[in-house]
Amino acid sequence: MNLSVKINEDSNLKVLEVSGEIDAYTAPELKESLMPLIKEGGNQVEVDLEDVQYMDSTGLGVFVSALKASKESGSHFTLRNVQGRVYRIFEITGLSEIIDIKAAIRGGNE
Amino acid sequence: MKETIEKNTIKYQELLRKYINTQDEKALYDLELISKAFIKKNILPEELINLHIQAMENIYPQLMNEYKISMEFLLEATVFYGLALQEVDYLRQEKNVLTAEISVAANMQKTLLGTQKPERNGVDIGVISVPAHQMNGDYHHFTVGSNGTIGIAIADVIGKGIPAALCMSMIKYAIDSYPEATMSPNKVLENLNRVVERNIDSSMFITMCYAHYLPKESKLKLSSAGHEPGYIYRAETGEFEEISTKGIVLGVMPDAEYREYELDIDKDDLIIFLTDGVSECRDGDRFIETEELLEVIRKYIDLPAQELVDNVYQYFEKLQDFQLRDDFTLIVLRKEV
Incomplete structure (x- = not known):
């Protein structure tokens, strides 16, 4: 399974739309972006994980x-639309x- | 090599003649045997073309000159395939060397990180740990204190393979330096967190659960650093209870603090610890959910602890499209009296 990362830049708000599976093979690509x-x-x-069902x-x-x-650079990053299974591992x-x-949102794309 | 070529020169010519005349598939089958013999002897593809040129010249002495030149042209083109093939052969040898080296390392890891399952009256312990690759990024360790307290550590390094395995050695030696029996689980994790935070790459971390089982008090004390939750099977109700704990993984926050949880354990209760390799097993595209794992444990609940964990693993292994994506560790402890 592949991963695709699309970057939308709008002045100083950068949105990364990630779709696919994030694992040992695809993580370097995400990291590079x-x-x-x-x-x-x-x-x-902002990293949008709406289309990531597995990580x-x-x-x-x-x-x-x-x-x-x-923390070092003074940037701020947010993860959004994190899906149930993926959210669970952030919680654990x-x-x-x-x-x-x-x-x-519960009942959404889960 | 030369022998094989010579032996097959006439044969090739005869097969080719036969095939040109009859297009009989039997000739193709025999041709396959020749190819396979060549491959086995590492004979390069241009030798086969050479054979073809000779055969054609023998069968049709009046061949067009243009045809002959074209075959030389083809021969040149194949030379590079030959070189590539030689490289594959070299890589294969190199891979064998690496595989052998890794298997030495894996054995060494087993010795370094080895732990003995405590055999005590009143508790029955079962453990299985299967690496996804050769080296295991999961770690578990048992200790027995002078007062009979059983210490259980179960940990999972992010990722798998060699980096994870190396990292585990660090954990093992850090823990070894603690006066374990007297050190409470949360203090063990707080100390380890500092060691890990200082010594590993920024993208790495470790999840760990550290527990003390106190047989006299029939209590379980534990702390968790972001580890997959454990469970307790309550013999009285026949229900599984999730051990919900909070705590950040090791290696991310320098001053992390951990809470200690305390649970009462009754006769025949079963304490279950696992790593996320267990809950991330897949059967084809399907994930194996924790509920399913617990049902499988329930199925074997009456077996002695070691047989129980062995059977659980075998159950998943037998699933048709089962693939172990991550290292798999399952520990159970049953209070027998």
């Missing part, structure tokens, strides 16, 4: 890196407490 935006500093980055811990690793980098790992996450 996400990290430069975070490191640039002063950016608002493993390697995917979490990308967001943990992003979180650490954002306690990362939902420290990453700005908006779950998908």
